[in-house]
Amino acid sequence: MNDTKLIDIASALGISVTTVSKALKGYTDISKTTRAKVIEMADKMNYMPNSVAVNLRTNETKTIGVIIPATVHHFFSSVLNGILEEAEKRGYLVIILQSSEKYELEKKQVALLLQKRVDGILMSLSNETDDFFHINEAIRKNTPVVLFDKIAKRVDCSKVVINDMKAAYDAVTYLIEKGFKKIAHFRGSYVPQNSIDRFLGYKKALEDHNIKYDPSLVYVCDHNTDFEDGYENAEKLMTDHNDVDAVFAVTDLVAIGIIKYFNDKKIKTPEQVAVFGFSNWFMSTVISPKLTTIDQPGYDIGYRAASILIDEIAQIKEHIPVVHQIVELPTHIIERESTQRL
Amino acid sequence: MNDTKLIDIASALGISVTTVSKALKGYTDISKTTRAKVIEMADKMNYMPNSVAVNLRTNETKTIGVIIPATVHHFFSSVLNGILEEAEKRGYLVIILQSSEKYELEKKQVALLLQKRVDGILMSLSNETDDFFHINEAIRKNTPVVLFDKIAKRVDCSKVVINDMKAAYDAVTYLIEKGFKKIAHFRGSYVPQNSIDRFLGYKKALEDHNIKYDPSLVYVCDHNTDFEDGYENAEKLMTDHNDVDAVFAVTDLVAIGIIKYFNDKKIKTPEQVAVFGFSNWFMSTVISPKLTTIDQPGYDIGYRAASILIDEIAQIKEHIPVVHQIVELPTHIIERESTQRL
Numbered sequence: 001m002n003d004t005k006l007i008d009i010a011s012a013l014g015i016s017v018t019t020v021s022k023a024l025k026g027y028t029d030i031s032k033t034t035r036a037k038v039i040e041m042a043d044k045m046n047y048m049p050n051s052v053a054v055n056l057r058t059n060e061t062k063t064i065g066v067i068i069p070a071t072v073h074h075f076f077s078s079v080l081n082g083i084l085e086e087a088e089k090r091g092y093l094v095i096i097l098q099s100s101e102k103y104e105l106e107k108k109q110v111a112l113l114l115q116k117r118v119d120g121i122l123m124s125l126s127n128e129t130d131d132f133f134h135i136n137e138a139i140r141k142n143t144p145v146v147l148f149d150k151i152a153k154r155v156d157c158s159k160v161v162i163n164d165m166k167a168a169y170d171a172v173t174y175l176i177e178k179g180f181k182k183i184a185h186f187r188g189s190y191v192p193q194n195s196i197d198r199f200l201g202y203k204k205a206l207e208d209h210n211i212k213y214d215p216s217l218v219y220v221c222d223h224n225t226d227f228e229d230g231y232e233n234a235e236k237l238m239t240d241h242n243d244v245d246a247v248f249a250v251t252d253l254v255a256i257g258i259i260k261y262f263n264d265k266k267i268k269t270p271e272q273v274a275v276f277g278f279s280n281w282f283m284s285t286v287i288s289p290k291l292t293t294i295d296q297p298g299y300d301i302g303y304r305a306a307s308i309l310i311d312e313i314a315q316i317k318e319h320i321p322v323v324h325q326i327v328e329l330p331t332h333i334i335e336r337e338s339t340q341r342l
Numbered sequence: 343m344n345d346t347k348l349i350d351i352a353s354a355l356g357i358s359v360t361t362v363s364k365a366l367k368g369y370t371d372i373s374k375t376t377r378a379k380v381i382e383m384a385d386k387m388n389y390m391p392n393s394v395a396v397n398l399r400t401n402e403t404k405t406i407g408v409i410i411p412a413t414v415h416h417f418f419s420s421v422l423n424g425i426l427e428e429a430e431k432r433g434y435l436v437i438i439l440q441s442s443e444k445y446e447l448e449k450k451q452v453a454l455l456l457q458k459r460v461d462g463i464l465m466s467l468s469n470e471t472d473d474f475f476h477i478n479e480a481i482r483k484n485t486p487v488v489l490f491d492k493i494a495k496r497v498d499c500s501k502v503v504i505n506d507m508k509a510a511y512d513a514v515t516y517l518i519e520k521g522f523k524k525i526a527h528f529r530g531s532y533v534p535q536n537s538i539d540r541f542l543g544y545k546k547a548l549e550d551h552n553i554k555y556d557p558s559l560v561y562v563c564d565h566n567t568d569f570e571d572g573y574e575n576a577e578k579l580m581t582d583h584n585d586v587d588a589v590f591a592v593t594d595l596v597a598i599g600i601i602k603y604f605n606d607k608k609i610k611t612p613e614q615v616a617v618f619g620f621s622n623w624f625m626s627t628v629i630s631p632k633l634t635t636i637d638q639p640g641y642d643i644g645y646r647a648a649s650i651l652i653d654e655i656a657q658i659k660e661h662i663p664v665v666h667q668i669v670e671l672p673t674h675i676i677e678r679e680s681t682q683r684l
Contacts, residue, residue: 024457036446039453043479063437063458072419072426081413084440093458095405095435098426104378111381115366116405116435137385227624260628282569283625286602 004047012041026062026091035091060317063093064309065113069101069126069150074253074281075298076124079148082302083122090310092119103128110134114143120309124149127189144312144322148305150192158312158324160305164194167294167331168201171276172248174333176209178341180246180274184217186233186258188250198250198278217241221254230257238267245273246339252277252284252293259287259338274339289337297329304329346389354383368404368433377433402659405435406651407455411443411468411492416595416623417640418466421490424644425464432652434461445470452476456485462651466491469531486654486664490647492534500654500666502647506536509636509673510543513618514590516634516675518551520683522588522616526559528575528600530592540592540620559583563596572599580609587615588681594619594626594635601629601680616681631679639671646671 006024010017015034023030023038030038041047066083068076080096087094095118099106106126111134113121121138123145132155138145139157148160175183185202188195199218206213219237221229230249234257237244249255255277262269269275269289277284277293284291304327315322348366352359357376365372365380372380383389408425410418422438429436437460441448448468453476455463463480465487474497480487481499490502517525527544530537541560548555561579563571572591576599579586591597597619604611611617611631619626619635626633646669657664 026454036450039450039457043453043456043476071423072414073423077414077419080438081415081440084414084438088440093437093439093454096422096426096438097435098423098430108378108381111385112368112435114385115381134385227628256628263630283628286569286598286625286629288605288630 004045065118078298079302082299083306086306099126107134146309164197165201168198172205183246189222227257230254234258234261252281292339346387407460420640421644424641425648428648441468449476488651506539507543510540514547531564569599572596576600576603594623634681
């Protein structure tokens with residue numbers, strides 16, 4: 001069944017053996033159509049390259065690993081779509097793992113991916129992760145790592161991020177300029193850099209506008225910073241501070257939880273309390289009131305991160321020194337109904 | 343750097359070499375904790391098993407491939423979460439590919455996964471797929487395939503589905519019993535079985551209740567049956583049939599597009615036109631009016647499909663004859679505001 005040789009496929013298609021071999025190895029200088037033709041013919045002729053044996057020779061698996069901290073939802077599904085599209089375009093397969101915000105699991109998954117000999121790893125860190133030995137080990141073993149979204153400043157590798165502090169600062173400044181005076185913040189948990197930065201942006205905006213920072217107006221969303229977090233904390237907020245006039249939420253999902261609570265309790269948004277989200281998940285245009293938010297380019301983050309990783313894989317292969325880059329993608333405010341003063 | 347032997351790790355942890363070796367191979371009879379310990383120690387001691395060489399011996403890659411037709415969003419993200427959790431539990435890695443509803447790409451991706459020597463493949467078919475040679479080839483080559491959601495009745499393999507026809511029949515019957523008389527259907531495109539079955543369920547429910555079936559009340563959502571499809575077809579519908587009193591949509595996303603259009607045009611839901619969705623994506627509880635829909639258990643579908651696939655992989659390995667199963671998961675109506683007659 002596996003007697004078919006490359007030459008058989010080549011002559012069947014009237015192309016060179018090199019082209020056939022390159023196509024089967026997924027080299028990107030071969031057109032998609034040719035590659036599809038070759039693979040189809042190889043399949044028809046029952047040619048079974050032992051890709052495993054091929055790997056031993058080329059020491060490449062044409063596979064990258066992705067570790068995301070949360071379940072595949074909302075923001076991470078956009079990121080994933082960016083990663084999968086770029087990987088497909090560059091001829092890489094993608095192994096996806098979820099650390100479920102657990103440091104031990106994340107560590108284990110990095111080890112598994114290394115054992116699997118992936119060519120590189122894309123990671124967004126779990127909320128628990130505050131030790132980076134496992135990541136540095138991967139890098140030390142010449143497996144490039146690119147961090148995105150939830151990164152660690154201390155790890156020396158390429159990163160694709162947004163400026164969370166600036167984005168949050170802009171959001172809260174916008175609220176202050178709209179005339180909101182008592183602005184609460186529903187923050188993420190204490191470890192992840194983006195949750196820290198968004199909180200710091202909130203605090204700095206208040207201070208720069210001579211509004212006294214009040215810690216009791218900050219609520220921590222420590223489940224998965226999801227819908228329920230927003231809903232439950234909104235309830236607490238209205239008990240503690242029924243004169244609050246705006247909330248800046250760490251994610252759209254949290255913001256939607258807040259709006260849901262307000263709608264259920266007939267608390268008018270934005271007339272009584274304005275709500276500002278973060279990430280511009282498409283549902284923010286569908287709920288009423290439509291949510292004002294920060295546009296966080298999930299697809300672009302995934303796409304750029306994958307692209308940089310695959311470039312670094314090639315550089316390492318060619319023994320070209322890798323220069324790490326910190327890519328900061330721009331964000332901007334999407335103004336909608338949830339913050340409009342009538 | 344790779345001089346460490348299994349025995350070194352075993353003695354470092356005071357456990358047997360077999361346990362170490364099993365743990366590193368991800369055998370499921372080793373506890374997660376032990377496996378984590380072993381992998382951590384192996385990593386600390388810089389032990390690098392050549393998993394590739396291991397594969398040549400065991401002829402296993404402990405990897406499964408997943409091909410989904412659409413981008414990772416909504417329903418498929420729930421399915422993916424079910425797959426990833428079961429795979430993690432059973433010690434398998436998951437390679438994810440998107441066929442983007444393209445038959446040629448899906449065919450190529452199956453070939454790539456076979457070339458990659460995955461142990462099994464999970465697939466939901468593209469809307470274009472009406473030839474199943476590529477799937478039958480995989481099965482013929484002893485790589486088990488489990489189809490889920492968008493399946494082909496003609497392929498002889500295990501399948502995890504819901505009864506789309508019955509679910510649609512129940513939805514439309516519910517609308518009729520609520521007193522709605524002119525019920526439109528926003529269907530999916532013509533090829534996929536689930537879109538055909540939902541349409542047939544709609545048609546049969548009308549006929550069984552002596553309501554004449556009117557083809558002009560059926561609108562095809564042929565983009566990705568997404569939000570825009572619902573929005574645009576709602577506009578057409580109100581031009582063609584401004585006396586329509588209910589719409590049964592093929593997905594929640596389409597239904598949400600409809601509601602969005604109605605909200606924008608101040609068309610009252612459900613007072614003027616009721617809307618019924620399909621899949622119970624969590625956003626259907628957040629929009630107003632809250633969406634009545636069919637509960638489609640995405641997570642369970644992914645979880646069960648992965649579980650069956652991994653069982654079949656084991657059976658093939660042990661030369662136990664595989665008996666294919668068609669698992670039909672139950673669905674039910676989730677009644678919310680969008681269909682409530684006042």
